[in-house]
Amino acid sequence: xxxxxxxxxxxxxxxxxxxxxxxxxxxxxxxxxxxxxxxxxxxxxxxxxxxxxxxxxxxxxxxxxxxxxxxxxxxxxxxxxxxxxxxxxxxxxxxxxxxxxxxxxxxxxxxxxxxxxxxxxxxxxxxxxxxxxxxxxxxxxxxxxxxxxxxxxxxxxxxxxxxxxxxxxxxxxxxxxxxxxxxxxxxxxxxxxxxxxxxxxxxxxxxxxxxxxxxxxxxxxxxxxxxxxxxxxxxxxxxxxxxxxxxxxxxxxxxxxxxxx
Amino acid sequence: xxxxxxxxxxxxxxxxxxxxxxxxxxxxxxxxxxxxxxxxxxxxxxxxxxxxxxxxxxxxxxxxxxxxxxxxxxxxxxxxxxxxxxxxxxxxxxxxxxxxxxxxxxxxxxxxxxxxxxxxxxxxxxxxxxxxxxxxxxxxxxxxxxxxxxxxxxxxxxxxxxxxxxxxxxxxxxxxxxxxxxxxxxxxxxxxxxxxxxxxxxxxxxxxxxxxxxxxxxxxxxxxxxxxxxxxxxxxxxxxxxxxxxxxxxxxxxxxxxxxxxxxxxxxxxxxxxxxxxxxxxx
Ligand SMILES: Nc1ncnc2c1ncn2[C@@H]1O[C@H](COP(=O)(O)OP(=O)(O)OP(=O)(O)O)[C@@H](O)[C@H]1O
Ligand SMILES: [Mg+2]
Numbered sequence: 381x382x383x384x385x386x387x388x389x390x391x392x393x394x395x396x397x398x399x400x401x402x403x404x405x406x407x408x409x410x411x412x413x414x415x416x417x418x419x420x421x422x423x424x425x426x427x428x429x430x431x432x433x434x435x436x437x438x439x440x441x442x443x444x445x446x447x448x449x450x451x452x453x454x455x456x457x458x459x460x461x462x463x464x465x466x467x468x469x470x471x472x473x474x475x476x477x478x479x480x481x482x483x484x485x486x487x488x489x490x491x492x493x494x495x496x497x498x499x500x501x502x503x504x505x506x507x508x509x510x511x512x513x514x515x516x517x518x519x520x521x522x523x524x525x526x527x528x529x530x531x532x533x534x535x536x537x538x539x540x541x542x543x544x545x546x547x548x549x550x551x552x553x554x555x556x557x558x559x560x561x562x563x564x565x566x567x568x569x570x571x572x573x574x575x576x577x578x579x580x581x582x583x584x585x586x587x588x589x590x591x592x593x594x595x596x597x598x599x600x601x602x603x604x605x606x607x608x609x610x611x612x613x614x615x616x617x618x619x620x621x622x623x624x625x626x627x628x629x630x631x632x633x634x635x636x637x638x639x640x641x
Numbered sequence: 642x643x644x645x646x647x648x649x650x651x652x653x654x655x656x657x658x659x660x661x662x663x664x665x666x667x668x669x670x671x672x673x674x675x676x677x678x679x680x681x682x683x684x685x686x687x688x689x690x691x692x693x694x695x696x697x698x699x700x701x702x703x704x705x706x707x708x709x710x711x712x713x714x715x716x717x718x719x720x721x722x723x724x725x726x727x728x729x730x731x732x733x734x735x736x737x738x739x740x741x742x743x744x745x746x747x748x749x750x751x752x753x754x755x756x757x758x759x760x761x762x763x764x765x766x767x768x769x770x771x772x773x774x775x776x777x778x779x780x781x782x783x784x785x786x787x788x789x790x791x792x793x794x795x796x797x798x799x800x801x802x803x804x805x806x807x808x809x810x811x812x813x814x815x816x817x818x819x820x821x822x823x824x825x826x827x828x829x830x831x832x833x834x835x836x837x838x839x840x841x842x843x844x845x846x847x848x849x850x851x852x853x854x855x856x857x858x859x860x861x862x863x864x865x866x867x868x869x870x871x872x873x874x875x876x877x878x879x880x881x882x883x884x885x886x887x888x889x890x891x892x893x894x895x896x897x898x899x900x901x902x903x904x905x906x907x908x909x910x911x912x913x914x915x916x917x918x919x920x921x922x923x924x
Pocket of ligand 2: 424425426467557
């Protein structure tokens with residue numbers, strides 16, 4: 381059996397005494413697209429935060445290519461090829477779109493303090509500029525926005541900046557926390573098409589956290605359902621979609637029942 | 642008229658030092674969202690340390706050594722203020738740095754005593770420009786400040802490290818996620834701020850002796866200067882410092898020396914009030 385790209389085993393996250401994640405195990409193969417759905421407060425963001433090194437798990441392991449990286453720093457995870465697009469996008473509002481993108485690359489070359497970081501960045505500059513052109517080719521809209529402070533762009537444009545920033549680190553796995561949050565359906569559709577292309581043509585694996593289960597099932601062939609810090613269901617999206625529990629809780633089945641009455 | 646011009650010239654020189662202190666506040670605020678109450682301490686400790694060291698070595702060496710010591714202290718204060726998570730709010734940072742300031746004052750009192758400290762300026766003569774006395778120290782102070790302002794402005798606007806520093810205050814979470822070591826960057830920002838404060842202190846002390854409790858005065862002037870640029874603009878802080886320096890010298894000369902600190906406080910409060918209104922109305 382092949383070693384999965386990401387292998388999460390029995391992960392526990394606590395905030396103070398409160399358990400947000402209670403022994404979650406999840407796998408993702410190289411080049412795969414996997415969705416994680418669940419209601420508010422289920423622990424989706426906590427799971428991504430623990431994987432990306434933002435919060436320290438209380439127990440459990442995270443492996444990349446079989447290597448234990450459970451308490452690695454966020455910077456180390458980026459250098460290992462795991463990039464995250466945080467909930468609410470979190471662009472750097474006072475910096476231009478292009479500066480946002482370049483920081484995505486800076487984070488990958490920089491280590492610890494600023495002086496050597498500056499040197500490493502200067503050495504890698506040629507390659508970083510090439511990658512910037514690559515990102516502009518993938519997301520041409522960003523080229524138009526390059527001089528604009530990211531705080532003065534629309535929600536959809538900010539999501540593009542956030543995706544572009546993550547791509548600047550040349551990731552093998554892109555973890556996205558709520559792609560559709562606060563965006564118009566048409567914008568979400570475009571982004572979904574883009575992500576599918578990115579995955580199919582470049583082999584970037586995608587871990588998509590979503591409230592919009594419909595979107596998650598359409599984009600990802602496989603999915604996990606997280607509730608109250610524990611995995612409830614997992615399997616091919618096509619199967620989950622037919623599951624009555626999923627239909628009631630996540631696909632508006634409950635609404636239909638209510639209407640039928 | 643001569644008196645008036647003299648106040649202006651002295652004011653520009655004092656104001657350059659306030660500007661340096663204010664720029665230190667801006668650097669820390671822009672990178673860590675922390676308000677550093679201890680910013681005045683750096684100037685005082687640097688001035689006092691130089692005044693002692695200069696008895697044993699050349700002035701330039703004493704000044705460089707003092708600045709290096711204070712820069713290190715500043716970095717350590719940064720580590721204490723932002724903590725190991727690199728996470729702070731303006732209010733908590735203000736309280737922590739206020740505490741550090743009180744500790745620093747006690748240490749200064751123990752090490753340097755309670756008297757004022759000073760030393761000779763780089764040159765003792767003064768140029769007579771149409772009756773207005775211009776000391777070489779004024780020119781040095783203003784020159785150094787201008788160079789530093791230009792350099793920092795370039796750093797923040799044009800370099801990736803400057804962008805990374807700003808990014809850490811824009812979104813700490815995202816800065817960490819792209820791989821920026823925000824704690825180290827925050828400590829470096831505090832060190833840089835201490836360096837600027839120390840530079841201002843070393844250059845100003847020959848003109849304005851410092852005592853262990855001078856830091857409050859310097860910090861308030863620095864805050865007022867920084868408030869000109871809304872706490873985020875490096876050139877704004879320099880401009881603010883110079884306007885403030887001139888206003889204070891005019892008031893001290895024509896009205897009453899006791900109002901010096903009051904002027905700074907009034908200007909700062911007026912600016913903060915004006916900004917608050919302005920920002921609400923444009924939001
Ligand atoms: N920083 C924190 N401190 C304390 N508790 C937290 C913190 N972050 C999250 N929690 C708690 O942990 C639980 C899981 O939160 P999490 O943000 O991971 O859920 P989520 O599935 O991402 O929710 P949403 O869909 O609303 O984004 C919740 O009960 C939440 O209140
Ligand atoms: Mg969440």
